Amino acid sequence: MIRNAARLALSAAVLPGALLATQGPAVAQNSGQGAGQGDVSVTIYNNGQALVQDVRQISIANGRSRIEFPDVSAMIRPETLSFTAADTGIVEQNFDFDLLTPTKLMEKAIGQTVTLLRTNPATGQEMRERATVLSTAGGVVVKIGDRIEVLRDDGLPVRVIFDGVPPNLRARPTLSVTVDSARAGNRPASIRYLTPGLGWSSDYVALYDESKGTVDVQGWVTLTNNTGTTFDNAKTLLVAGSPSSSNGGYNPRYVSARPVAAPAPRGSFVPGTQTADREQLGDFYLYPIEGRTTIANNQTKQVSFLDVQAVSARKIYGASVAWLQSDSNPRNVSSQIAFSSSKQGGLGDALPAGTVRFYQRDSKGTPQFIGENQIGHTPMGSELTLTTGDAFDIFVKAEVEKREKITGADWEKSARWRVIKEEGSEVRGEAERPVTYYRTTMRYTLTNAKAQPVNVELFQDGLDYGWWGRDFRVVSEDVQGEQLNADRRKWTVPVPANGERVVRVTYETRY
Numbered sequence: 001m002i003r004n005a006a007r008l009a010l011s012a013a014v015l016p017g018a019l020l021a022t023q024g025p026a027v028a029q030n031s032g033q034g035a036g037q038g039d040v041s042v043t044i045y046n047n048g049q050a051l052v053q054d055v056r057q058i059s060i061a062n063g064r065s066r067i068e069f070p071d072v073s074a075m076i077r078p079e080t081l082s083f084t085a086a087d088t089g090i091v092e093q094n095f096d097f098d099l100l101t102p103t104k105l106m107e108k109a110i111g112q113t114v115t116l117l118r119t120n121p122a123t124g125q126e127m128r129e130r131a132t133v134l135s136t137a138g139g140v141v142v143k144i145g146d147r148i149e150v151l152r153d154d155g156l157p158v159r160v161i162f163d164g165v166p167p168n169l170r171a172r173p174t175l176s177v178t179v180d181s182a183r184a185g186n187r188p189a190s191i192r193y194l195t196p197g198l199g200w201s202s203d204y205v206a207l208y209d210e211s212k213g214t215v216d217v218q219g220w221v222t223l224t225n226n227t228g229t230t231f232d233n234a235k236t237l238l239v240a241g242s243p244s245s246s247n248g249g250y251n252p253r254y255v256s257a258r259p260v261a262a263p264a265p266r267g268s269f270v271p272g273t274q275t276a277d278r279e280q281l282g283d284f285y286l287y288p289i290e291g292r293t294t295i296a297n298n299q300t301k302q303v304s305f306l307d308v309q310a311v312s313a314r315k316i317y318g319a320s321v322a323w324l325q326s327d328s329n330p331r332n333v334s335s336q337i338a339f340s341s342s343k344q345g346g347l348g349d350a351l352p353a354g355t356v357r358f359y360q361r362d363s364k365g366t367p368q369f370i371g372e373n374q375i376g377h378t379p380m381g382s383e384l385t386l387t388t389g390d391a392f393d394i395f396v397k398a399e400v401e402k403r404e405k406i407t408g409a410d411w412e413k414s415a416r417w418r419v420i421k422e423e424g425s426e427v428r429g430e431a432e433r434p435v436t437y438y439r440t441t442m443r444y445t446l447t448n449a450k451a452q453p454v455n456v457e458l459f460q461d462g463l464d465y466g467w468w469g470r471d472f473r474v475v476s477e478d479v480q481g482e483q484l485n486a487d488r489r490k491w492t493v494p495v496p497a498n499g500e501r502v503v504r505v506t507y508e509t510r511y
C-alpha cells in the first residue's frame with residue numbers, strides 16, 4: 001500500500017494564474033511582480049532569530065492591488081512584518097506557508113476529482129480513470145465509479161493528474177500584501193520581518209605553544225540556515241546578544257527553531273573592563289561579514305573574524321576539594337590554559353560566546369587536539385582559565401586526617417575579634433554557645449610523575465556550610481592560603497619533579 005502520498009509520481013496541469021488568486025473584484029493583481037529577492041540584508045542574533053530586510057523594485061498599480069513577495073522565510077513571523085513604499089499604504093497581508101509538495105497536493109485534493117493514469121508494464125498501454133479522493137490518512141483512498149480503492153505500491157506505474165493547484169499552495173514561501181496606492185508606477189518596496197531558523201555561533205581554534213608560553217587564536221563564525229529559503233547575495237550582520245522576545249524566537253510551526261543554551265564552561269572567568277574597538281548596537285557588539293554572502297537553505301557556512309598570533313598564555317594545574325571530606329581514591333588534577341582578552345598582550349577584542357578548541361604540536365610539529373571548552377560573551381580585558389582535560393601524571397587526594405570535638409573554651413581561644421565603639425570603649429556581651437564544635441585537620445597529598453616540578457592551584461570548597469555553621473576558622477596551614485570568598489580558599493602548592501607534596505590545613509568549625 002502507498003503509505004505516503006509523496007511516493008506517487010505526480011503531474012499537475014496548472015491553470016494560468018492558479019497561484020495568484022485575487023482578493024476580490026476590487027483588488028487588482030500585480031501579475032509577475034516580486035519575482036525573487038531584491039537587495040537583502042540579514043541581521044542574525046544569538047537567540048535563534050534574525051531580522052530580514054528586502055528591498056525590491058515593484059510596479060504598483062493605482063488604487064487597491066495585491067503584491068506578492070515570494071522567497072521570504074518559510075518561518076516568518078507575520079506579525080512582525082513592516083511594509084514601506086512611496087505613496088502607498090498597506091491594507092492587508094497574508095502569508096502562504098503551505099508549500100507545494102506531493103503530500104500537500106493530495107491532502108488538498110480530498111473531496112476533489114483527479115485523474116489516475118495507470119500503465120500496463122507488459123504492453124505499455126495507458127489507462128485513465130477519474131477518481132474522487134476520499135482520504136490520505138495512512139494511504140490514499142479513492143472512489144472510482146461505484147468502487148472504493150486504496151492505491152497500492154505494487155510496482156505498477158501510477159500517476160495522479162490534478163486539474164489545478166489549490167490557491168493556498170505555493171511552490172515557494174510567499175508573502176502577499178494588499179496595498180492602496182495614490183499613483184501608479186515602478187518604485188522600491190521594502191519588507192522587514194523577524195524569523196527564527198537563522199543562527200550563528202562562534203568557534204575558536206587555539207594553537208598552544210607551551211615552550212614559548214603563547215597561544216595563536218583564530219575565530220570562526222558558523223552560520224546555519226533552516227528557514228526553508230536561500231538568501232542570495234545578502235549583506236550579513238551578526239549581533240553578539242539576545243534581544244528580548246515575547247516568544248524567544250520560537251515559532252510554533254517549527255519546534256526545532258527554539259534556541260539551545262550552551263553548556264556552562266569549566267574553569268574560571270574574571271570579566272574585563274575594557275571597551276572593544278568595534279561597533280555596538282545598544283548593549284550588543286556587532287560582527288559584520290565582509291562583503292556580501294549567500295546563505296543557502298540547509299547550509300552551514302564558516303567565516304573568519306579573528307586571527308591573533310602569540311597571545312601570552314600559561315598552563316595551570318588545578319584541583320577542587322568538596323566540603324571537608326575524604327576522597328576514596330586519588331583524583332587527576334585538571335589541566336588548564338589561562339590567557340587574556342585584553343588589548344595589551346591579549347586577544348584585544350570582545351569575544352562572542354562559543355567553543356574554544358585547543359591544539360598543541362607534537363614532537364614532529366603536527367598540531368594535535370588536546371581539549372575544548374565553552375566561553376560565554378566575554379568583554380575585552382577578561383582573564384580566562386579554561387580546562388582542557390585531566391593531567392595524566394598529577395594527582396591529588398584529600399583526606400580527613402583528624403576530626404575531634406572541642407569545647408566552647410577551645411572555640412573561644414581561636415576567636416580573633418572584638419567590637420570597640422568610636423570613643424574607644426569595648427562592647428562586651430554573652431558569646432553564642434553552639435552545641436558542638438569541631439577541629440578538623442585535612443591532609444592533601446599531591447603527586448607528580450613529570451620530570452619537571454609543577455605548581456598546583458588547590459581549592460577547598462564548601463566552607464560556607466550554612467547560617468548555622470558559617471563561622472569557620474583556619475587555625476594552621478602548611479602553605480599560606482588566600483580566602484577567595486566565604487566558601488572557597490586557595491593554595492598554590494609547589495610539587496617537586498617525580499615527587500610528592502603533603503599539605504595540612506586545620507579548620508575549626510561549628511554546627
